[in-house]
Amino acid sequence: MIDEAPYLQPRAANHVPLTPISFLYRTADLYPDRVAIIDEERRFTWLEVRRRCEALAAGLIRLGVKPGDVVSVLAPNTAEMFEAHFAVAMAGAVLNTINIRLDAETVAYILEHAETRVLMVDRQLTPLAEEALARLDRLRQSAPLAEVALARLNRLKPLVIDLGGPGQAVAGCIRHADLLHSEAAAFAPLLPADEWQTLCLNYTSGTSGRPKGVLYHHRGAYLMALGTVAGWGLSGHPTYLYTVPMFHCNGWGHAWTMTALAATIVCCRQISAQAIVGAIETFGVTHFGGAPVVLGMLVEAAEAEPFTLPHAVRVMTAGAPPPAAILEKVEALGFDVMQVYGLTETYGHVVQSIWDQAWDGVDFTSRAMIKARQGVRFPTTESAEIWDAQSGTRLPQDGSAMGEIVLRGNTIMKGYHKDEAATEAAFAGGAFHTGDVAVQHPDGFLEIKDRIKDIIISGGENISSIEVESVLYRHPAVSAAAVVAKHDAKWGETPCAFVELKPGANATTDELNQFCRQHLPGFKVPKHYIFETLPKTSTGKIEKYKLRERAKAFP
């Protein structure tokens, strides 16, 4: 019987809190002269990146940033954005990368909710930042605050750091370049005393209501990086094109992963097929990531002007289920695509569409269909199951039972910032509830069918709104379609279709009804068809919650 004596407890020599900061120091020590970042005309080696991060961290501390303070960033994928992923943590602070496509009101809400201490802004985002800061000011002025509280908030007015870039800087800001130059002395990073310490605060871009602030810890980011190396089969030193915005789950955690591998990171302000193909040819890019829309861009570009890849390029795709047709075409171009699935709450990818050597012989179409499934759990994901939404019991892997994807693992958020109720709801029953509805196939592969709130329950049967929409999309006159639940006295709910027609195209309710009957079982066929322009968010997502309200208005 092993006795766990007090002298066998963890100590500094044998227990180091896991943190991605360790990757930067090791890589800068081992590969000081390797090119770390290519950002347009600029090149930085790993030693330079380490020194720049140290200088920025020291600068933030000099500005008064304290451990646990939030440093927000509004920037595209630049060297400065990449370095913020280490420098902010090295100052003991919390990084908050903000989606640059948000409106000023939402950005102001985030700055207020996060109590942002410092806001770093790329000049490309100066107008958004200035408007958001003005709104934040008004928000705080208008709030019914006691004088003391007002004083406190004024003190907390974010300091703005100008990260450079095209355009004018925010008025009255501190220059990043000055911060870096003024620092010369040795700097020791404020490493976390506890690996559970908060590393990042990432706001969701929900399609309804206020965004929620997702908290990441150092442990999760570290394990996410090593898990991605194992799960994506990364070896050597990739040349990674940073097409995934670093404001989405910290660019899927690849800033940390690629640092662990002493990769070369190619920055990218504007994503286009030309930019991607150009970077592959010019810099020898071996890996990148992107939503299926990026794959679509590549396919379109190749159809307009065929190109040949000079070497194998591996692509991680996520954000939405990629259409099999796109997967097939992009793989035919020579890209090796792996679909992954995850959410802001899971540090990005936690499920991956692995490839079994037994499938090597299949044709492109079958290959694309296999790859269109979301997949199985990542090395660092402990469990990925489907549960019955009502009872919370696990559902079988039979490819037909539909349930909510629930996850357990070390790359799941700590919880939502200042939102205990939402946190408890997300973790009900001891697992994280993704809100996505899927079937699980006998081989364990998950295949997403819908968002849980979009599923339609008609006469006790689950109907995937996505399935019905995909039929409508196949009708030649349909430009966009959204199917939502409508209350029904007999069936509980029935599908209600909102349809946007292509310019100049025509289709009647009867025609669409006929078309759906040909491709769907009766209970899945919409009972109502409403022809109108669909409401969308600034990021292009259809606002179904508005449509559900609209559906009530129809008899």
Add this chain to the structure above:
Amino acid sequence: MIDEAPYLQPRAANHVPLTPISFLYRTADLYPDRVAIIDEERRFTWLEVRRRCEALAAGLIRLGVKPGDVVSVLAPNTAEMFEAHFAVAMAGAVLNTINIRLDAETVAYILEHAETRVLMVDRQLTPLAEEALARLDRLRQSAPLAEVALARLNRLKPLVIDLGGPGQAVAGCIRHADLLHSEAAAFAPLLPADEWQTLCLNYTSGTSGRPKGVLYHHRGAYLMALGTVAGWGLSGHPTYLYTVPMFHCNGWGHAWTMTALAATIVCCRQISAQAIVGAIETFGVTHFGGAPVVLGMLVEAAEAEPFTLPHAVRVMTAGAPPPAAILEKVEALGFDVMQVYGLTETYGHVVQSIWDQAWDGVDFTSRAMIKARQGVRFPTTESAEIWDAQSGTRLPQDGSAMGEIVLRGNTIMKGYHKDEAATEAAFAGGAFHTGDVAVQHPDGFLEIKDRIKDIIISGGENISSIEVESVLYRHPAVSAAAVVAKHDAKWGETPCAFVELKPGANATTDELNQFCRQHLPGFKVPKHYIFETLPKTSTGKIEKYKLRERAKAFP
């Protein structure tokens, strides 16, 4: 300022204690039909391995094994040995793999010190096990114990499980095969509630005194596996030939690493060049590990009968600094060798001789010289420095200052079992003391010069005994040489050489002295030469502590 509210503390959904058991379950789920183990004529898929491990774990529990109990194994690298790395942990117990080359007295000492509850024995080791058990019995009978304590020890007499293999089983043992067959019901592994829980107990094979019991935790084994994937650049599904004995640091942790990758493990009872080359050809082995002596065997075999590798094979070598000449020849055969450095206390490799692309053009000789250095820290090693043995201060990376290698990281032992004093000594000053003396080059590479207790300090100068020995080894008449410190009134210590001559060869003190003067600075030249057979341990290591005693006898 982020508030670390109570609802943000770790919970089951977002904090899973790190354990290598997770790798087995994921791999069995994702790749149930992939071949996991090839052991002579036997093949097991990953699903079969999982089921066999579950059955063994359930069997151990049925036999009365409790969490924290020690299960010892005496076996070569068989399927059963591999599976013990999971099954014992799944029963909540502690795995103790015993060096099968030890003498029965030492094995008895280990069984006594570890309080082994169950001893699993491959029939190849039946004579050793029976003798050790008899000695254990006598040891306990002869000890001056109160009756109660005796009763307790008798109760704890190890149960023996017969693992099969060639030869007779230990009399009165339980058959492994019966244990497996009697289990059918579902089994849930006893996962650690705390990742710091003890996973393994590995005894050092010190060259002097009793072996010390090194304790590993689940966290370290998990991180060791993911760190090895990143550090060795493993991707896909390797076919791994298990030449490294699993009783050495659990076979360098590769049982866990290869499981994480759903590799195919080829077992190996007897290591020979023929066996290795045969396994590469027959099973498509892509990776293996071995001490430099294994590389030497391959070189010799190729010189006797040239062979060509059918594909690239990567080799991890450790255990002793590999001679550059051997490295050069084995790489010329097509093996890609990476030297690593580590100790039982560090779960195996924690330092690796990385390859910089800038060196790609160098010739084989330069390549071998670079690769002969021990290297830089592994991804999961937080720091690897050299410290002055007296003052405990860090020494510069100048390639000449010699100091003790000290390490920090998450793959360092918990401490020594039942030995608080040795544990505190090993962790003095907040880092683990390896007992190895090295220089650190400006590029950070460590190059080992000696064991700390073997270093000779003459007139304030450090003399590496290894350096002097390597000169003596180059003399054509010398078969073996060992250089130790001898007290000297003037210099403090001077080098004293013990030399074993080749059969029929002759060399005088004067000749050797002349030879050393040609190749060494004056202060490093031995002051005494003693011609005699060198004392060696059962594992072939020269017992320098005996020679230091002998040296005192000479005037």
